[in-house]
Amino acid sequence: MKKSIFLIAALASTLLSCAQKKTTAANYKVDQKSVEATLKFLTTDELKGRQPGTPEMELAAKYLEDIFVKNNVKPYFATYRDTLTNYTKGITANVIGYLEGNDPKLKNEFVIISAHYDHVGIAKKAINGDDIYNGADDNATGCTTVAEFVNYFSKTKSNKRSILFCFFSAEEAGLLGSYHLAKKLHDQNFNLYTVLNFEMTGVPLGGDLLGFITGYGRSNMADKLNDYAGKRLIGSNEFEMQYQLFRQSDNYPFFQEFNIPAHTISTTEMTTFPYYHHVDDEYEAMDTKHMTSFIQTMLPVSEKMINAPTQEIVLKAK
Numbered sequence: 001m002k003k004s005i006f007l008i009a010a011l012a013s014t015l016l017s018c019a020q021k022k023t024t025a026a027n028y029k030v031d032q033k034s035v036e037a038t039l040k041f042l043t044t045d046e047l048k049g050r051q052p053g054t055p056e057m058e059l060a061a062k063y064l065e066d067i068f069v070k071n072n073v074k075p076y077f078a079t080y081r082d083t084l085t086n087y088t089k090g091i092t093a094n095v096i097g098y099l100e101g102n103d104p105k106l107k108n109e110f111v112i113i114s115a116h117y118d119h120v121g122i123a124k125k126a127i128n129g130d131d132i133y134n135g136a137d138d139n140a141t142g143c144t145t146v147a148e149f150v151n152y153f154s155k156t157k158s159n160k161r162s163i164l165f166c167f168f169s170a171e172e173a174g175l176l177g178s179y180h181l182a183k184k185l186h187d188q189n190f191n192l193y194t195v196l197n198f199e200m201t202g203v204p205l206g207g208d209l210l211g212f213i214t215g216y217g218r219s220n221m222a223d224k225l226n227d228y229a230g231k232r233l234i235g236s237n238e239f240e241m242q243y244q245l246f247r248q249s250d251n252y253p254f255f256q257e258f259n260i261p262a263h264t265i266s267t268t269e270m271t272t273f274p275y276y277h278h279v280d281d282e283y284e285a286m287d288t289k290h291m292t293s294f295i296q297t298m299l300p301v302s303e304k305m306i307n308a309p310t311q312e313i314v315l316k317a318k
Contacts, residue, residue: 109161
């Protein structure tokens with residue numbers, strides 16, 4: 001009987017030790033089911049294409065806000081909502097969370113990790129009976145990526161610099177959410193190091209790169225991310241350069257206001273993905289296994305950028 005009691009006690013102690021094991025970068029695994037759950041919610045027909053200023057967009061904002069709440073990530077402002085002052089078709093807000101850095105000095109510097117959560121709403125004319133622009137790749141995938149960054153850093157608390165997690169509204173209306181926040185933070189003398197924005201990460205790029213960066217030649221960010229990874233992950237893209245996508249996503253207002261490295265990373269080659277701003281840009285067209293792998297790879301790489309002892313990401317001379 002005594003042996004049994006000792007065995008039970010030992011087993012209980014082992015189980016408790018496992019349960020209390022600290023989550024670290026080394027043992028953290030991105031949960032594909034978590035990726036799928038966020039992506040499914042943001043792309044459901046019930047959100048009617050996430051048009052800013054609509055009740056459905058409010059549901060999306062509340063869902064993203066709850067991600068911060070569940071992870072004990074604080075609001076940066078009085079609440080998680082940063083209401084836009086430059087949007088005229090109703091009331092809409094960026095959703096913003098703040099995670100303080102753990103280094104006494106570096107925590108005074110900020111990195112923004114971001115994506116836009118709006119899309120273009122309802123089509124004027126249905127295509128094959130479908131009139132909802134679900135915006136799966138554009139940009140529920142980017143939001144899902146940022147949500148997983150929230151999950152990771154809130155559990156590991158491994159960030160030396162402070163992080164602002166931003167879900168922007170009204171990107172499709174002309175980057176209005178990011179323009180609003182960039183000006184607001186600049187006016188407050190916000191100490192911003194760099195911006196890492198995610199857009200259209202739902203399908204594999206193909207070839208020998210994991211993803212491409214917008215504005216490749218503007219800074220050394222791609223080179224440094226590759227250094228942190230120990231291999232070539234991120235590079236330039238001909239389509240991106242041809243259409244100047246650096247200016248077309250939420251990184252750009254921060255580059256303009258702060259004159260700092262601010263870039264977007266994508267894995268979708270728009271010349272081969274046929275559903276950009278199409279009603280068929282839906283959950284079923286996304287590769288969630290790829291998304292999970294992409295996020296798993298980018299987390300430790302981004303962590304090294306956030307934790308570098310000096311500001312290693314710099315603009316290149318013109």
